[in-house]
Amino acid sequence: xxxxxxxxxxxxxxxxxxxxxxxxxxxxxxxxxxxxxxxxxxxxxxxxxxxxxxxxxxxxxxxxxxxxxxxxxxxxxxxxxxxxxxxxxxxxxxxxxxxxxxxxxxxxxxxxx
Amino acid sequence: xxxxxxxxxxxxxxxxxxxxxxxxxxxxxxxxxxxxxxxxxxxxxxxxxxxxxxxxxxxxxxxxxxxxxxxxxxxxxxxxxxxxxxxxxxxxxxxxxxxxxxxxxxxxxxxxxxxx
Numbered sequence: 001x002x003x004x005x006x007x008x009x010x011x012x013x014x015x016x017x018x019x020x021x022x023x024x025x026x027x028x029x030x031x032x033x034x035x036x037x038x039x040x041x042x043x044x045x046x047x048x049x050x051x052x053x054x055x056x057x058x059x060x061x062x063x064x065x066x067x068x069x070x071x072x073x074x075x076x077x078x079x080x081x082x083x084x085x086x087x088x089x090x091x092x093x094x095x096x097x098x099x100x101x102x103x104x105x106x107x108x109x110x111x112x113x
Numbered sequence: 114x115x116x117x118x119x120x121x122x123x124x125x126x127x128x129x130x131x132x133x134x135x136x137x138x139x140x141x142x143x144x145x146x147x148x149x150x151x152x153x154x155x156x157x158x159x160x161x162x163x164x165x166x167x168x169x170x171x172x173x174x175x176x177x178x179x180x181x182x183x184x185x186x187x188x189x190x191x192x193x194x195x196x197x198x199x200x201x202x203x204x205x206x207x208x209x210x211x212x213x214x215x216x217x218x219x220x221x222x223x224x225x226x227x228x229x
Contacts, residue, residue, distance in 0.1 A: 033217065042117075042203055042220035043156070088155065090218075100146065100171065101218060105155035 004032075004089040004104030012110040019076040021107040023089030024069075030092050032065055032072050033101065037086045046074075046087075076109075084111045114139050117221035119204050125227045126194045134189040134224050136204030144207045145187035146171075146218065147179060149200040156203065162187055194228045201225050 007022045023032070031050045035043040049056045049065045049072065056063045062075040076083055086108045090101040120135045138145065143164045148156040148171075158171030160179040168179050176198060178190045187206075191198060205218040 040223075042222050043205075043218075045217045045219070048217060100158055100161050102158070102172075103148075103156040105153065 004091050004102060006087070006089055006104040006107045008107060009105070010108045010110070012112060013079060014112050015079055015081055017079055019079050019083070019109055019111075021074045021087050021109070023072045023074070023104055025072075025089075025091045026070065027091075029067075032063075033090045034061075034063060034072075034074050035088045035090060035103075037088065037106070039085070043088065079111045081111050081113050083109060085109060116140065117204055117206055117219050119202075119221035119224050121224060122222070123225045125229065126191075127229050128195060130194050131190065131192050132194065132226075133191075134202055134204075134226075135186070136188065136221060137186045138204075138206040138219070139185065140206060140208075140219065141184070142206035142208050142219070143184070145181065146205040146207075147177075147187070147189045148203045148205065149173065149198075150203060150223075151200050159189065159202075194226075196228045199226060199228045 004023050004025045013019055029051055031048050033048045034046045036046050037043045047058045047063050049063050051067055060077045065072045086106040088103050088106045090103045092101055117138045146161040147159040150156050157173045159173055159177050160171055162168045162181040165184045180188045202224045204221040207216050207218045
């Protein structure tokens with residue numbers, strides 16, 4: 001079963017606007033990661049946030065983690081056409097021995113020029 | 114460094130045929146993974162190898178076998194392909210687990226498989 005669930009499934013915004021995607025998960029984790037996938041390509045790691053962190057920044061990306069609510073959000077500020085992609089959260093499931101990542105179904109983000 | 118490479122990029126099989134998907138990484142990673150991605154399903158783990166010499170089943174292992182040939186290479190075999198195995202297959206690798214914590218995974222470009 002999927003550990004992470006992204007919301008919304010699809011998001012369409014105008015270039016320059018901010019995009020927010022959410023992820024919820026079910027079990028305790030060591031860390032949560034966000035990945036991006038351009039159409040027809042493999043996944044690319046964006047950012048990792050550990051369970052003892054609440055917020056992390058990387059360029060135009062801002063990730064928050066609320067372990068009490070078992071949720072995370074990814075904010076992309078000042079969006080660009082090149083940000084059009086699918087975004088996935090992934091968790092390592094501490095109770096599963098953290099041997100592997102479990103991915104959500106993804107949010108498909110479209111940036112309109 | 115090439116990172117994670119996969120061959121072939123595309124493949125068409127008939128039901129019942131067999132094939133092996135190849136994956137190699139040049140980052141000296143200990144752990145390697147095989148996923149399949151279907152529309153609306155996200156990525157599902159088929160098999161993984163936490164370290165050289167070990168392999169374990171993931172979420173959807175039925176119909177597949179794997180071989181961790183050496184530290185660099187991790188192959189996925191379909192012994193008797195079925196239409197339900199039509200998918201995009203991704204290989205990934207990561208560094209050795211640190212105190213049981215999963216770190217960043219690096220993905221290959223994928224293999225698109227169509228089973229008729």
